[in-house]
Amino acid sequence: MILYNKNVSFDFLDYGIQIPLYYDDWISHIQEKFPLKHREFPLINREDLERVHSKDYLDILLGQNPEIIIETTHEFTKYYDKSLQTKPFSHLIQKTLLEASGTYEASLMALQKGFCFYLGGGMHHSYKEEAHGFCVIHDVVIALQKLIALQKIKTAWIIDTDVHKGDGTAYLTFKDENILTLSIHMEKGWPLDSYPLDHKCWTPSTVDIPIPQYEENSYLNKLQEGLQKLQKISTQKGFRRPDIVMIVLGADPYEKDTLLSSQLLNLSFEQMCQRHQILLSFLKNIPQAYVLGGGYGPHSHEIFTEFAISSTPYW
Numbered sequence: 001m002i003l004y005n006k007n008v009s010f011d012f013l014d015y016g017i018q019i020p021l022y023y024d025d026w027i028s029h030i031q032e033k034f035p036l037k038h039r040e041f042p043l044i045n046r047e048d049l050e051r052v053h054s055k056d057y058l059d060i061l062l063g064q065n066p067e068i069i070i071e072t073t074h075e076f077t078k079y080y081d082k083s084l085q086t087k088p089f090s091h092l093i094q095k096t097l098l099e100a101s102g103t104y105e106a107s108l109m110a111l112q113k114g115f116c117f118y119l120g121g122g123m124h125h126s127y128k129e130e131a132h133g134f135c136v137i138h139d140v141v142i143a144l145q146k147l148i149a150l151q152k153i154k155t156a157w158i159i160d161t162d163v164h165k166g167d168g169t170a171y172l173t174f175k176d177e178n179i180l181t182l183s184i185h186m187e188k189g190w191p192l193d194s195y196p197l198d199h200k201c202w203t204p205s206t207v208d209i210p211i212p213q214y215e216e217n218s219y220l221n222k223l224q225e226g227l228q229k230l231q232k233i234s235t236q237k238g239f240r241r242p243d244i245v246m247i248v249l250g251a252d253p254y255e256k257d258t259l260l261s262s263q264l265l266n267l268s269f270e271q272m273c274q275r276h277q278i279l280l281s282f283l284k285n286i287p288q289a290y291v292l293g294g295g296y297g298p299h300s301h302e303i304f305t306e307f308a309i310s311s312t313p314y315w
């Protein structure tokens, strides 16, 4: 099923941040194919956040002056123009908490029904003690740690096919024996090229699949091999299949994506379709929750709509 909440929106421009995330009318394109039903869900709380993020960071995030986060996060300051801001940054934090709550809800639905595609989430760059990329908190790890704390699951995989490395995911789950991660991403470009080798963004995932520029044709084979490698490692650790798999889908490997930092990988629409078939086929019979991840410009809805259509037999 598709999980949709009309209050989960991505209008960064209201906060003066000029990111072309998804684009305004992307949801209407999906709605043309699927009548979306608004669904409410309970908000995650501070305890849920504290399983993943540091207290000092949460004090700033949830305190009186979360603007500090804008001022100290490079990717936000780069795209920020105060003169365009019409709403306080604290509103964005509240929206982010709602969005992350949806990711947890999606994970519950996956456990109950086997499959959920959530139209939100995938803030895979966030670290324990700071925002990174355009990601303020790490919704996927928050959801999984909550499931583990409530003893709903013991083991999980996080599979990340966004064009940018899932560096926050790797950082937050490094050495975790029960959460294994796979990231397939641009070999060069942000974030890897922007930091020295000892930076957090270089923390290895369980399986990393860096794709060199102009080797798009190897992408699908490497994804398939990487999934098999993940399963092998998982089996060695005592669980051939996890209790749940969460997938950061990402529309930004698509050749029509407009973000400057996603231009080193340009998969065709056909290749994106095949990516979805590989994921759906390999993960068959494992409870699975998909979140959006990145997607920039007026064409990202094509990828999400395609995924919604091609995944329907698995709902």
Ligand SMILES: [Zn+2]
Binding pocket: 162, 163, 164, 250, 252, 293, 294, 295
């Ligand atoms: Zn991305």
